[in-house]
Amino acid sequence: MKDKKIKELIEKELFRQNNGIELIASENYPSISVREAQGSIFTAKYAEGYPGRRYYGGCEIVDELENLAIDRAKKLFNVRFANVQPHSGSQANFAAYRSILTPGDKVLSLELNDGGHLTHGSPVSFSKDTYQFEHYPLGEDGHLDYPLIKKKLYEFEPNLLLAGYSAYQYEIDFRQMREIIDEYNSSHQIKCYFMVDMAHIAGIVAAKKCQNPCDYADIVTSTTHKTLRGPRGGIILTNDETIAKRVDKCVFPYAQGGPLEHIIAAKAVCFKEDATKSFAKYIECVLENTKACNDELKRRGAIVSGSDNHLFLLNVLDSFGINGKEAQNRLEAIGVTTNKNMIHGDKLKPALTSGLRIGFAPATTRGCTKEQAIEIGGLIYDVCSDQNFDQNKEKYISHVSDITKLWKKIDEVEFPLEDE
């Protein structure tokens, strides 16, 4: 690396990552192989179009690469069609909506404060500008309320029902949603599509530890860098050939220009890693660690959501009398990274929030054990409840260091590919 300034920033970030406990539920550490593919010479190639029908010459090898990524994605998620070109989850959602909707159409999605995503109808996103959104709230117990979703569906008569969330910690019954939509469609002339944004749980789906939304939804989007542990990017999946053709047109040329073939190479590596038994074991450990941390906080008296997946929500306001921003700042000051998050029924603004979102996908990649997840739960409790936090800060910093010293360094993250 000749650029000294950038080299210095990379080294600083590597130090931060190596010496911190990363609990942001949407992050993860890709393997060295994924990073090598991402940093490869495929970055130099323009390949607008799709394999076999490009706008540029010299695409024989990227065609082979992109076809391999597509085949691996299809196999991993047991689905007929995959588009691996979206640059991000937001762009995947942009193209997916447009492939089944016309601007002005109606979309029913989860309340954003209950765990929805910006692209699921936030006024600051293209989604709300382009489509009419109505939202279903969670039930009083903080779980999806399927009869309420059904009621809203019949009242609002949307063109699309959207599921899949950014901060929802319980299992999602995609099968039940499909049944609700099928029943609705049998009595309505204008069909309602079913879309799932599985970005958060894609790794859990790949490991077959929850229902596969591809079995039930008309169209499924995902990022590749969360529980899936790949490069930053997006994908779109479907079993419907007509939708697949529309998706291809809506990704390129409607939403994007040239595909990032180096990222597609890294996606292909991650899809192969994710099909292994060791990845399924990893996901089991993520689920176990998340639950163990949640349960330790609960055992000590904090108010937590419980969890069926890789994340849970901690109500810091009612547990400790501090808001999410203060809790996030305290933890950040000792090297534990989380994010403040709205909780169901939150009275505080998104800039403050009453909660913290905590996930164990990245820490587990580095080798976090169940015992350490319990220890981290205790540490979070102590930090958030400490009346003399500033005086005790050094003690917490050294506790974090004791834990991270036992883990793999970021540059040591590599996974076996079992069929080689």
Ligand code: DSN
């Ligand atoms: N999906 C967001 C998150 O969960 O952090 C990022 O877009």
